[in-house]
Amino acid sequence: MPEEVSNRMEVEQKKNLDIRGLVCPYTFVKAKLAIEDMELGGVLEIVLDYPEAVHNIPKSMQDHGQKVLKVEQTGPKEWVIVVRKEKD
Amino acid sequence: MEFTDAQIQRYSRHIILPEVGGKGQKKLLGAKVLLVGAGGLGCPVGYYLAAAGVGTIGIVDDDVVELSNLQRQIAHSTNTIGMPKVESAKRTFEALNSDVNVVAMKGRLTKDNITGIIEKYDLVIDGSDNFPTRYLVNDACVLSRKPLVSGAILRFEGQVTTLIPYEGHCYRCLFEAPPPPGLVPSCQEAGVLGVLPGVIGALEATEALKIILGQGELLKNALLIYNALSASFRKVKVPRNPKCPVCGENPTITELQDYDAGYCQMG
Numbered sequence: 001m002p003e004e005v006s007n008r009m010e011v012e013q014k015k016n017l018d019i020r021g022l023v024c025p026y027t028f029v030k031a032k033l034a035i036e037d038m039e040l041g042g043v044l045e046i047v048l049d050y051p052e053a054v055h056n057i058p059k060s061m062q063d064h065g066q067k068v069l070k071v072e073q074t075g076p077k078e079w080v081i082v083v084r085k086e087k088d
Numbered sequence: 089m090e091f092t093d094a095q096i097q098r099y100s101r102h103i104i105l106p107e108v109g110g111k112g113q114k115k116l117l118g119a120k121v122l123l124v125g126a127g128g129l130g131c132p133v134g135y136y137l138a139a140a141g142v143g144t145i146g147i148v149d150d151d152v153v154e155l156s157n158l159q160r161q162i163a164h165s166t167n168t169i170g171m172p173k174v175e176s177a178k179r180t181f182e183a184l185n186s187d188v189n190v191v192a193m194k195g196r197l198t199k200d201n202i203t204g205i206i207e208k209y210d211l212v213i214d215g216s217d218n219f220p221t222r223y224l225v226n227d228a229c230v231l232s233r234k235p236l237v238s239g240a241i242l243r244f245e246g247q248v249t250t251l252i253p254y255e256g257h258c259y260r261c262l263f264e265a266p267p268p269p270g271l272v273p274s275c276q277e278a279g280v281l282g283v284l285p286g287v288i289g290a291l292e293a294t295e296a297l298k299i300i301l302g303q304g305e306l307l308k309n310a311l312l313i314y315n316a317l318s319a320s321f322r323k324v325k326v327p328r329n330p331k332c333p334v335c336g337e338n339p340t341i342t343e344l345q346d347y348d349a350g351y352c353q354m355g
């Protein structure tokens with residue numbers, strides 16, 4: 001049933017990670033550690049303020065087999081990256 | 089366990105490797121490795137394992153630090169001359185990384201104590217400089233089914249191999265018995281380029297980390313030979329010998345024996 005499927009999507013694990021104030025490579029190190037601890041299919045929302053990492057984190061996440069769902073600027077010096085875990 | 093901020097910084101270049109990650113780093117921190125020898129090979133092996141965050145490093149060695157060691161045994165120093173090598177190495181490794189617990193055992197491995205010692209560790213690294221110990225460690229690791237990384241150096245040439253008992257070859261599949269003492273040059277006669285144990289020890293440490301992490305291809309059924317003068321590596325296949333006296337089909341060595349320690353004492 002399609003409804004059941006969408007219900008299951010609802011309970012997918014979500015996690016927030018605030019790495020404002022961190023610089024490379026610790027931005028990615030923290031993000032990677034957070035995603036390692038999640039279930040497959042879980043969604044991680046990362047808030048950051050280090051401009052270089054806005055490009056680096058999505059690229060590294062993709063290299064490691066994860067799916068980048070969104071990269072969005074949310075303030076003059078603030079971004080949100082949303083990643084779904086697709087690989088252990 | 090959770091990483092501290094200091095650990096995240098210290099191991100960051102491991103954590104960002106897909107093949108290691110936080111999970112692999114935790115495996116390293118939980119691993120127990122036994123080093124046989126705190127000399128030319130044991131020093132760089134232990135140094136890199138300590139840097140990598142291998143949580144427990146046991147070291148067995150009976151010697152004290154001498155001035156003539158310092159040309160190659162980089163864990164010791166002018167300040168630790170006269171100190172047991174295991175103690176000198178423990179200080180160096182724990183100063184590099186306080187996450188590491190170094191268990192210093194001053195003494196010799198014998199047929200009576202070796203099994204009890206190696207059973208506390210996940211794997212063994214042989215950096216011994218003599219055949220009696222090399223064969224004793226091989227036989228004990230085979231009989232206890234303990235992975236063993238083995239290295240040897242002489243003059244400008246060194247070799248590394250990894251023994252996974254009953255899966256791959258063992259040292260006796262390669263060389264059935266120790267050579268007679270008279271045919272073997274003693275360490276003092278032979279000489280060794282000081283940097284050579286650094287190369288071979290780093291290769292041994294690499295194999296150990298791969299075993300702990302479960303990554304890559306090991307030097308199983310293979311011997312890697314490095315020649316410093318020709319700047320060349322050779323990888324030689326070493327099949328398991330069905331007639332091997334210790335790991336073969338009808339083993340004749342079913343309990344440990346000590347060999348004469350008459351090899352490396354002249355000069």
Ligand SMILES: [Zn+2]
Nearest residue numbers: 258261332335
């Ligand atoms: Zn064998």
